Amino acid sequence: MGTGAEKARPLSDRYHLTSPIGQDGMGIVWRAHDSLLRRNVAIKEIQPRFGEYGADMRDARRRALREARSAGRLNHPAVISVHDLLEEDGRLWIVMELLEALTLKETVRHMGHLPIHWVAWIGFQLLGGLRHAHGAGVLHRSINPRNILLTGDRVVLADFGIAALHRDSGTSTTLPLTHAPAFIAPERLRGGLPTPAGDLWSFGASLYFAVEGRPPRSGHRPTPHGPAAGRNPETMVRAGALRPVLEGLLRRDPAARISMGQAGRMLSAVLHAEGVALARPRLPAARLPPDAYA
The missing domain is CATH 3.30.200.20 (Phosphorylase Kinase; domain 1)
Incomplete structure (x- = not known):
């Protein structure tokens, strides 16, 4: 320091x-x-x-x-x-x-898990930033609840520390163990190249963590060929209306995952059903509202 x-x-x-x-x-x-x-x-x-x-x-x-x-x-x-x-x-x-914010990890630690409408809004806003990054040719490669920041009115993706410019052949495929293996796509744990589909899996895993209060995989190490790298996400019990979008994002086969556009439409439909206006978020910042589960 x-x-x-x-x-x-x-x-x-x-x-x-x-x-x-x-x-x-x-x-x-x-x-x-x-x-x-x-x-x-x-x-x-x-x-x-x-x-x-x-x-x-x-x-x-x-x-x-x-x-x-x-x-x-x-x-x-x-x-x-x-x-x-x-x-x-x-x-x-x-x-x-400089943002006065809590990370998604900190917020879930304080609350146990987040309500469905909060998670859908977080996902919808975050997806806009991810679409912008991918459109510029930038892959994040390490999306997880520690680098998703929540302010009073913004959801912000931080830490592009191992980000890759898409199609940059000089970028290493090595994954540091410090980068939250529970939120890394199965094909990346097996040594595959970074792709937009890998970012989408990590995005889905972060939303799973938010609504369920635990990572989609637990108790494993990122071995290249071991069964942990290919495990399916654990059973969802709180996801409710978010279940279809999470299942679509967390498919083991990257070619079978839903697209960014499909995810956006599905999250928008959840928000509409929950009566949440896209332009008016209600997110936790330094203080969490007492009626969060209302």
Whole structure:
């Protein structure tokens, strides 16, 4: 983690770090202030993995550049905005928009599981960001409840740390174990190439987690050929009207999965049946409403 030295001296003579606010698979995220534009931002301090000969700065730099370039080319309310990439004192820093939000994982941990209409709205909004990313040729490859952020009125997909530009043959197919194997598509666990269908499986698995309160698979390790990689999702007991869309997204065969358009229409139908207007979300932020299950 950074020390008081970074907090005392601004990065790039512009960004003042104030306090750490979180951590993901790539590093620590700081709350900071941009003195030039006079706004608060979030800055991710990239922390390289330690290998046999010490920190792998080359790998850290490659991943940081990939995250910044992938997210930086996107502009959608459901995708976190990247403002800048810095390299200073041998370390890398990604400057992003600052969101006052809970992750989907934190929200489910607090509540146990979410109501069907909340999950349908979260899914519908998130699907818009995913459609935008795929349209720009960007695959996320690590969608899971830890990087889905919920504010008072937005659903935001963050952490493009292992994102791939679609059709980029130079991108590794290796999956770090830190990236939530329970939410990775079966074909990816078996060593298959990243595809839009893989992102859709992870998207469906995250919605399953939200409505059921548990991952679609549990108690397994991501072995390339073991039975865990091909296990079907566990039985749904709370999904209700969401069951058809979840079953369609979580099919083991990527060619048999429903499309993004089909998923969007099915989620829209659920929202319509639940009487939820698409333009007026009711999502948890820092405080959860007492009538969440009403």
